[in-house]
Amino acid sequence: MTRISARGIDFGAIRTDFAVSADFPAGALAEAEAAVDRHAAGRVDRTDLPLVTIDPPTSMDLDQALHLERTETGFVLHYAIADVAAVVAPGGRLDEETRRRGQTFYLPDGSVPLHPRVLSEAAASLLPDQARPAALWRIELDQRAEPVSFGVTRALVRSVARFDYAGVQADSESGSLHPSIAALPEFGKLRLASALDRGAIELKLPEQEVVADGDGWRLDLQPRTEADDWNAEVSLLTGMCAARLMIDGGVGLVRTLPKPASDAVRALRRTARALGIEWPQDVSVGELLAGLEPSTPDTLVMMSDATALLRGAGYAAFDGTLPELLEHSGIGAPYAHVTAPLRRLSDRFSTEVCLALTAGTAVPQWVREALPALPDLMKGSDSLAAKVDRACVDLTEATLLSGREGERFDAVVLRASESKRDAEIFVPEPAVIAKCAGTPPEGVPVSVRLVQADIDTRAVKFEFDLRASEPAT
Template identity: 85%
Template structure:
């Protein structure tokens, strides 16, 4: 496939449109620069644990480090999370600024961090060969990698190595994984099987990413490796344990998602029939999707249609009375965000709750006071982050295709037209997902004609060329 690059893309307008700024008020920055570990006297020294991190290769805001041990009875997972609550003063200027931001925003030409980089990429980040304050989870698991016991304490930790997903994948294939994660493939496969048993719905859609290409930019579909999935299962397991602590303790902040509506499941079954995909009775949505060939065009269509099952995600804060909805249906269990406090506001508060509940002490009042407002803060920042991501991709798509109006492109229809909504297609070169008029059939390779690529409005649109019944090349 020919690689297509676009020059001269300025993402500054997107920052302006969404009121994003990388600058911090002087008082907040001063607090970050002067930050000290306020809980230093409460920590157990666990610097002997050979923890490692797994993150994208350019990341510096390292929230998590893990050590996984295979035992005669199962596994022992140690998962260190940056202890951000110990370096952010409750009620201070930095605390207030992070509540306005909600999370870190990532754009192709740089991030806009939740915390000043002196903390998020420095003193609080779990960088290798640095002693850091952390909330250290210890989770004991049986032979099926199901949790038997768990808890979290304040500790001093030190990461001994940093890895990225591609490197972990390559090492797993050659049998040369670092000893601290040598059991990760077995653990990951068992946890993925557990997810299917729980009825979890995992969507493996192509993820568009804008990446630098010399002095320009291009679009790529990021491949999801087995290592991505195994590492994700570590975080998911920890979030499920955190949710159980909160529910049992009667105070917390859950990430929730209602069960799919019956009509959405029915629509997915109709798509499966139209595509000739067998869906036996008794097989759950999650089992069906997990069993599809990830490289088949029909799988892209099914995964796209299945996004209709995962609607209504939210946050539920509670203190004394449990919320009506406890579960996250995509995970198939109650779940809480606790593993990314450098990048996501809610995790600082959720981790503090888990530390208190695990120790049998009172949840700090500053945490309880903040709980009622957190769902709206996080929902708002999640929405903004999603729109920022989409705007960056839309701008790149429009720039890559501008001037090529009238050309034919190969495409696969991801989602058919419905009512006034046009179909959605995937164009492999240059990795574009866009609207298409003309009511093309789902899952069929075809040719489409580019009719619009507007850089100002960031809009791209195709139409089905009825004169062409086969792919363009």
């Protein structure tokens, strides 16, 4: 298949439209350049622990490093998280600027970082062969990879190797995984099974990614390997342990998602019946979705419709009285963000709570004072990040398709809109997910005609070609 790419895409216009900039105020940048480890004296030296990192190959903001050991009784996981609170002074100019940003925004031509790169991609990043301050989690697990005990302490750590997902997958298949992650496949599979037992729901929709192609850009579907899933389970486990610590301690910040509405589940069951998918009453949503054949039209439709089950995500802060909703239904357990403090603001504060609760000391006052504002701040930042990401994809779609109005494309109908006047379709080449006028049955391969590809408005629209009974060839 010939991949289509386009030149001259200006992602800078999106930075301007959404007022996101990689530049930092002089005061914030000066603090970052002068930052020192405020907790150096109290750290445990664990540079003997052969931690490794797993990240995209071009990433420099490395938040996490792990070491996983198989034992006679189960597993022992050490998970080092960059100790951002040790280098960002509470109440300073950098603290103020990071609260304004909320998180790192990723665009195809470069990120807009939460922290100046001198910290996020250098002094605080868990780069290989560098001693770094970290919040080091130690989690003991039984034979089923269920946590038995856990806690987090400040430590000095050193990563000994850097891997990416494709490399870990290849090493797993060849039986040559680094000793520090040799147990990761077994651990990951056990944790994925645990997720289904908890009623977790994982959606595996095609995820569009804008990637460089020579001096141009193209749209790909982001590949997801088993190694991605195994590594994700490490972070999810740590986040669940953190949530448990904070709930038991009565202070903290958790990620929440209400249980799916009953009518949404009934609607998904109707979709399954229409597609001829057998769904026994005693099988959970998560189990059904996990058992579907990957990448088939029916699976894409089911995953698209299942997004209705995961609406209403938020954050809950508490200090004393626990909120009514503490669980994240998509994960099937209480869960907290603690594993990406270089890239996400909330993790710095949640980690400080967990460090204090593990040590049996008072949660710092600057953390307690910040907690009430964090849910709204992070919700707004998440919304902006989603808009920036969507705008980059929309702009790339419009640029790739500009000038091809009137052409026919093969597509699969993912789902009809609530108004029943149009549908969402998936075009495999270029990898476009877009609106299309008309409402044929979901999961059906169709021929569609491009009617609009407007670069200025980043709008792409199709319509069903009713004259054609077969997909285009």
